[in-house]
Amino acid sequence: MNKKRRRKARVNSEAPDDQSAAEFSFSLTRVAVSQICLSVGYTSTDTSSTLNTLTLITTKFLQSIAELAASFSNSANRTEANLFDIVNGLQDTALSTSDCFPGGSTLHNTESHCLIKSAVLRNLSDFVASAFEIPFAKPLPRLETSGSHGGDSTRMARSPEMRSFPAWLPPFPDSSLYLEPYTKERSDHLWENSDSVIGRETFVETSGVRSSGRLPLRRASVRFKMGRDCSNGGGSCKSDTRLERRRDDNDGEYGREFEAKKKIGEEYIYCADIDAGEWNM
């Protein structure tokens, strides 16, 4: 019984940690909505679903205004919204919620571009002047964010190289996830330096100039074979010896040797002789 209680306690302690950002913001919005309902005159709700419904509608209202303002700003070839975009968004929201409102026709008047003539803005102005301030129940820890990161604490401050990217885009993943680390061992795995190259010669690099994978015009002949690595213990290397013998037989007949590909099981083995940089199959 004690073990079961301990397991339950562990599960309960882990639940708050697993709350996502959406649930956290929803719970904060619910607190704000309940405060507004208290200021209006309500003392309680019949069920939690009522408060959750009103909170959900509040979040949808916020998002709808933001979407409208963002669309207005994007239509004007801007990424940052201004007061005009917000007021247009509020006008559209008011249009959808009520049949008509005064002052909407003068908003787009070319003679006077003043927004205060809009009834929506005037109502907000009266609301701010008359309504009592109701600060949030508990102070939220303010994060030191620069620019408009949306208050997202998971976003890191962008480096100088990344400043050309908008701040509202998510950050890039860690470079270790998509960049393979360059180590000294990697350079040994180049095919020129591998054991597959028979009779390889070291290529002298010119000072300060890397070959970058390109072969020089004048180079010695190199014979190499590509096949399954017998050192790992997988598969047999009998085919290698057969091909080697064939090459010896054809040495006298052909100046250049080439071997047709031979399918042995699952592998193809090519034997060729590179002469003056030419590759024949």
Added chain:
Amino acid sequence: MNHGQQSGEAKHEDDAALTEFLASLMDYTPTIPDDLVEHYLAKSGFQCPDVRLIRLVAVATQKFVADVASDALQHCKARPAPVVKDKKQQKDKRLVLTMEDLSKALREYGVNVKHPEYFADSPSTGMDPATREE
């Protein structure tokens, strides 16, 4: 000429009123915190560094919720109160936000919130046997 001067003065007054309103937003603390509003705005692609505009949206949302709650309160008060014999209970009348009042208030704002009257096990539950066979 005079008409132009009058329109210019009116425009100047309107601009002053707008500037004063935006300045008053910095003194007014909305119930919804700025960080929370920024989170929802950023979710929808809204980008603006001006705090006054963030607060304008917060005030607009607060006003919307207050209007809905006050309309629901009106519906609650308009409902005929049950007969109460005890005077103490009559004085301690608590106003409870119900889904019925909330749905009536939201209907005026174009939001349809309606709970189903009952939940059925299957679509044909409660239908006549004849129509069920069809």
